[in-house]
Amino acid sequence: MSTAVFLTHTAAPSGAELATLRLVSALREQGRLDVAMVYTEDGPMVERMRERGIETRVVRGRFDSRAMTIGSGPLRLVAGFAALLRLGWTLGATARELGADVLVAESSKALVLGAVAARRARVPLVWQVHDRLAADYFGRLPTLVLHVLGRLFARGYLANSRTTLRTLRTGRRPARIAYPGVELGPDAPRPGQRPSADTVVAVVGRLSPWKGQDVLLRAVAATKVPPRQVFLIGGTFFDEEPYRAELERLARELALPVTFTGHVDDPAPYLRDADILVHSSVLPEPFGQVVVEGMHAGCAVIASTPGGPEEIIEPGVHGLLVTGGDERQLTAALDTLIGDPGLRTRLATAARLRANDFDITETARTVAAFLDDLAQRNEAAGAPPSPERAPHG
Structure with a gap:
């Protein structure tokens, strides 16, 4: 069974992080992949992941997650980018320790981290894109940089909608739409519409x-x-x-x-x-x-x-x-x-x-098949095993 390690830069409970929680939980429940989660800061999402039985690590570095937010100036972007690269090297060792067969970057900052970490761990990097990659959101320079990084380092893309996929330059790399599924559960009773x-x-x-x-x-x-x-x-x-x-x-x-x-x-x-x-x-x-x-x-x-x-x-x-x-x-x-x-x-x-x-179970099936296929291709291509990697369970 392949192991997918998910990586993100923030443990704050915002939309993308909650979507990742639901996805990783559903993947674990379906049992088609071993999964683990890595954060680069502590926060509420760490405990939530652990409460659901997900192997979760926190790997800190000297990186301010606000250094590459919308509107950051060029100098701050460069400093933040350099810090990301240093932290990414450390994360590569963690990915090897967790037995990763594929690494999934859950944000634009995690893409930079993952580019280095995946290289060190010798596994394919998938970019799960939760935001439109467009200048009106990120700004022109960060958008250009992210397009280039995606083309250079991502072996595959998961987009949260057709809207998002249309903003990506995937080239010949495989890409799938994986809607941020919702944990629906039973319909709860509610009052009727008011006057x-x-x-x-x-x-x-x-x-x-x-x-x-x-x-x-x-x-x-x-x-x-x-x-x-x-x-x-x-x-x-x-x-x-x-x-x-x-x-x-x-x-x-x-x-x-x-x-x-x-x-x-x-x-x-x-x-x-x-x-x-x-x-x-x-x-x-x-x-x-x-x-x-x-x-x-x-x-x-x-x-x-x-x-x-x-x-x-x-x-x-x-x-x-x-x-x-x-x-x-x-x-x-x-x-x-x-x-x-x-x-x-x-x-x-x-x-x-x-x-x-939009049930999360459907999304999880799509993601599991996509990640396992990339992991198997990487193994078939002769990626050398690492002595640090744990056996799959």
Whole structure:
């Protein structure tokens, strides 16, 4: 049995890291691969992985995970890049110790780390891409660098949507779409859709300018019948605390009934209580896990385009789609749903069925077959075994 070691630079519980938790857990349960997880910092995700019985290591280095975030200057990018290379060499030894047959980089920073680690461990590197590789997200220079690194070092690609795959330059390297599957479980009971004046709206996601929570607040303020309650569910990471303060000020100025929950481990109770879930990203969303989660919870969903939500929702059947950043469209969609509880009920019923297409077990089967095939090809090509590598179990 092949061993896949997954690598990421952060243990904060954001969307990509939670998707990785679900995937690695499903792979372990299916038993088609041995799996292990390596983080380069400690944090909440480390304990979550271990609670699920996943072999998990923390390998620290002198690297600030914020050194290569969106908007970093050239000097900071160069310094961060050099630190990544040094840490990657150390990680290569850990991959050998874990008996890796394939190494999976779970972020753009992990790609840099993995390029060095995979070379030292003599195993293929797969880049699981959770973000669109585009200048409007990363900036021009980092995007160019990442394209080059991917072509030089990635032996295969896993993209979280067709939207993401279209931004990659995979060349002749194998690539698969692996949606960030959701752990659906049984349908939990929930109350019916409320009357218009009692409507509850939820937004789930990290509080970040590109997630568009400010757009949502202004759109809500313009509705004909304002919702009774708006929940902004999510914390702040990566120096984004000032944005939360801006949102709190905006909510006060607009006199909106907004509750800021901060980070919550499981938003499902909020979603089961909400009538409408709004996804309001102003940049194209790579996929939109929360859209599926809201659909499964029985919410009527409004999601922004372009991007992954277009692959999830058929407009007027499973939810409504609006152009990201367009406050007027979002207000019109809110007015439509708030004013028609029957429509909300019909959309939510169809959405619950559609959410089943994104069960994590299907994603895990796709990923297991892809990784095992690359590992077997590498072995067949005569990759020399390492005396440090542990036997497969």
